[in-house]
Amino acid sequence: xxxxxxxxxxxxxxxxxxxxxxxxxxxxxxxxxxxxxxxxxxxxxxxxxxxxxxxxxxxxxxxxxxxxxxxxxxxxxxxxxxxxxxxxxxxxxxxxxxxxxxxxxxxxxxxxxxxxxxxxxxxxxxxxxxxxxxxxxxxxxxxxxxxxxxxxxxxxxxxxxxxxxxxxxxxxxxxxxxxxxxxxxxxxxxxxxxxxxxxxxxxxxxxxxxxxxxxxxxxxxxxxxxxxxxxxxxxxxxxxxxxxxxxxxxxxxxxxxxxxxxxxxxxxxxxxxxxxxxxxxx
Amino acid sequence: xxxxxxxxxxxxxxxxxxxxxxxxxxxxxxxxxxxxxxxxxxxxxxxxxxxxxxxxxxxxxxxxxxxxxxxxxxxxxxxxxxxxxxxxxxxxxxxxxxxxxxxxxxxxxxxxxxxxxxxxxxxxxxxxxxxxxxxxxxxxxxxxxxxxxxxxxxxxxxxxxxxxxxxxxxxxxxxxxxxxxxxxxxxxxxxxxxxxxxxxxxxxxxxxxxxxxxxxxxxxxxxxxxxxxxxxxxxxxxxxxxxxxxxxxxxxxxxxxxxxxxxxxxxxxxxxxxxxxxxxxxxxxxxxxxxxxxxxxxxxxxxxxxxxxxxxxxxxxxxxxxxxxxxxxxxxxxxxxxxxxxxxxxxxxxxxxxxxxxxxxxxxxxxxxxxxxxxxxxxxxxxxxxxxxxxxxxxxxxxxxxxxxxxxxxxxxxxxxxxxxxxxxx
Numbered sequence: 043x044x045x046x047x048x049x050x051x052x053x054x055x056x057x058x059x060x061x062x063x064x065x066x067x068x069x070x071x072x073x074x075x076x077x078x079x080x081x082x083x084x085x086x087x088x089x090x091x092x093x094x095x096x097x098x099x100x101x102x103x104x105x106x107x108x109x110x111x112x113x114x115x116x117x118x119x120x121x122x123x124x125x126x127x128x129x130x131x132x133x134x135x136x137x138x139x140x141x142x143x144x145x146x147x148x149x150x151x152x153x154x155x156x157x158x159x160x161x162x163x164x165x166x167x168x169x170x171x172x173x174x175x176x177x178x179x180x181x182x183x184x185x186x187x188x189x190x191x192x193x194x195x196x197x198x199x200x201x202x203x204x205x206x207x208x209x210x211x212x213x214x215x216x217x218x219x220x221x222x223x224x225x226x227x228x229x230x231x232x233x234x235x236x237x238x239x240x241x242x243x244x245x246x247x248x249x250x251x252x253x254x255x256x257x258x259x260x261x262x263x264x265x266x267x268x269x270x271x272x273x274x275x276x277x278x279x280x281x282x283x284x285x286x287x288x289x290x291x292x293x294x295x296x297x298x299x300x301x302x303x304x305x306x307x308x309x310x311x312x313x314x315x316x317x318x319x320x321x322x323x324x
Numbered sequence: 325x326x327x328x329x330x331x332x333x334x335x336x337x338x339x340x341x342x343x344x345x346x347x348x349x350x351x352x353x354x355x356x357x358x359x360x361x362x363x364x365x366x367x368x369x370x371x372x373x374x375x376x377x378x379x380x381x382x383x384x385x386x387x388x389x390x391x392x393x394x395x396x397x398x399x400x401x402x403x404x405x406x407x408x409x410x411x412x413x414x415x416x417x418x419x420x421x422x423x424x425x426x427x428x429x430x431x432x433x434x435x436x437x438x439x440x441x442x443x444x445x446x447x448x449x450x451x452x453x454x455x456x457x458x459x460x461x462x463x464x465x466x467x468x469x470x471x472x473x474x475x476x477x478x479x480x481x482x483x484x485x486x487x488x489x490x491x492x493x494x495x496x497x498x499x500x501x502x503x504x505x506x507x508x509x510x511x512x513x514x515x516x517x518x519x520x521x522x523x524x525x526x527x528x529x530x531x532x533x534x535x536x537x538x539x540x541x542x543x544x545x546x547x548x549x550x551x552x553x554x555x556x557x558x559x560x561x562x563x564x565x566x567x568x569x570x571x572x573x574x575x576x577x578x579x580x581x582x583x584x585x586x587x588x589x590x591x592x593x594x595x596x597x598x599x600x601x602x603x604x605x606x607x608x609x610x611x612x613x614x615x616x617x618x619x620x621x622x623x624x625x626x627x628x629x630x631x632x633x634x635x636x637x638x639x640x641x642x643x644x645x646x647x648x649x650x651x652x653x654x655x656x657x658x659x660x661x662x663x664x665x666x667x668x669x670x671x672x673x674x675x676x677x678x679x680x681x682x683x684x685x686x687x688x689x690x691x692x693x694x695x696x697x698x699x700x701x702x703x704x705x706x707x708x709x710x711x712x713x714x715x716x717x718x719x720x721x722x723x724x725x726x727x728x729x730x731x732x733x734x735x736x737x738x739x740x741x742x743x744x745x746x747x748x749x750x
Binding site for chain 2 (some may be wrong): 122
């Protein structure tokens with residue numbers, strides 16, 4: 043659905059994207075992770091046609107560059123900011139963005155109803171958007187990107203600043219999109235979210251792709267060995283090993299162990315190992 | 325341009341107008357504030373006063389009881405503001421627009437009033453500005469009514485009636501023989517007998533074929549373009565320009581807000597081009613400015629004595645002002661990167677343009693050098709266009725310069741805005 047091939051982009055002397063290639067398939071949620079300044083935004087902006095790459099190409103569903111307005115109609119973009127008109131109602135916002143995307147008449151009315159249901163805002167449709175809660179605005183922000191039923195959806199940190207309940211609701215909606223054979227590019231600072239819903243994860247830094255694969259692949263390839271932690275006589279000892287069970291067996295045969303646990307690498311550890319930085323600290 | 329693209333641009337404009345209608349602060353500065361300014365400065369400069377009465381100057385050259393009675397009747401008539409002056413002074417006052425009309429009671433008016441059914445009728449002269457046809461017609465009606473009232477008094481007072489009949493019969497004795505003379509004499513004899521009978525007086529329509537109680541000789545006195553008839557004539561165009569500036573800067577800020585809130589990103593990732601987004605914004609701004617101008621002008625015409633010299637030229641001025649300030653809005657919107665920057669930049673540009681352009685002090689009270697500098701300000705040309713179509717009474721040729729300047733500035737601003745905005749595309 044989306045192919046980025048050998049993208050390069052430079053702003054003056056600063057290289058923002060340096061030979062990045064990536065594909066996103068239908069029915070797939072691809073997580074895009076990277077520290078601030080890693081080149082995520084530039085990559086996304088090239089993917090949606092806001093920026094022209096210096097070199098390389100972007101192709102949407104084999105129809106060419108999103109710089110072409112007709113191709114942009116296949117995209118749905120939910121910016122990180124709540125990009126809505128607060129003085130308009132949810133229904134008016136959705137109708138407006140639907141019209142801008144070329145919808146009209148019964149098709150527009152039908153899609154607006156769908157989007158209101160998607161955002162669970164049917165009963166607040168005529169309230170001013172300014173009066174909605176943060177979670178409601180986030181859902182509406184996403185619904186506005188989907189009102190024209192795009193095939194490729196780019197969600198930029200759609201759960202920032204929402205309560206756990208709304209966050210779960212948003213994640214469930216994103217998973218529904220995968221079921222509807224949509225291709226989703228999902229950027230987030232929450233590792234647990236990425237691990238929970240993304241089929242594959244791309245980690246980029248300094249404009250380059252550092253790793254790409256499923257969570258299991260990434261942990262396996264970049265997470266390092268598990269750590270066996272044993273407590274002997276009140277003293278904790280950490281042992282990195284590829285065979286924690288065998289190592290524990292050997293320790294037990296040698297003497298008494300008060301307690302033990304095995305620590306395995308997770309996505310956060312992979313990220314830290316690859317970029318040298320924690321994602322949330324940026 | 326495809327139908328869906330036009331629909332999308334109209335949706336953009338409709339959205340902006342809806343947002344404007346829900347923004348009380350912008351509405352206040354676009355509609356209420358200009359009116360307050362126009363009224364405040366209007367009263368400061370001596371406008372206002374009692375309205376709704378037609379200012380008329382009366383010249384009494386007859387100086388008889390009849391003419392004095394007519395002047396008293398006019399003075400007592402609600403809707404007329406009567407002053408007296410000699411003939412030349414009265415004509416000058418009408419020409420300068422200080423009086424709507426002059427009523428001249430020539431010598432012989434009282435004498436003619438005494439011979440009712442023969443000879444030349446009573447005669448009045450009316451000088452009226454041709455641009456004030458409604459007031460002229462109303463005044464003719466009032467004068468005819470006053471004459472009828474004078475005639476009614478003649479018939480309801482038997483001694484006056486008998487005096488008039490006797491004078492007329494005596495006059496007829498010296499008139500040449502004719503069928504009309506004999507029938508008039510016979511009628512007057514019957515009338516004398518009727519009046520002398522001790523019975524209640526009856527009133528009725530008098531006069532034979534072609535007879536009328538009063539002849540009004542009407543002349544047009546074209547008003548000279550010497551100055552406004554009231555301070556509102558120049559404070560309303562000033563107020564309108566302030567409303568226009570407020571609307572334009574409101575739209576400039578709205579484009580910046582679209583950028584900072586992220587809605588512009590949504591629009592730019594839709595099938596719309598950046599030019600479409602700007603055209604939609606410009607269309608909404610144009611509609612809003614035109615609506616603001618129309619509302620304020622209608623208010624001025626309805627309640628504050630603004631007189632359009634030409635509705636067509638006034639419409640042209642209104643549209644040209646809208647085009648000009650839409651263009652200025654586009655440039656300010658694109659140059660400002662944040663709301664604060666755009667707001668600051670907008671007022672930094674508009675305040676001096678307004679100060680030197682007559683937005684604060686009327687152009688005609690500025691010193692000569694400042695009037696020369698004001699030529700650089702589109703605010704000046706906006707005010708000149710609106711004043712030209714109202715109290716200055718410009719011809720189409722005279723309007724060409726202000727209208728041309730306004731449209732050119734607007735187109736230049738639009739072109740610059742589009743160029744800068746599209747230059748921001750990656």
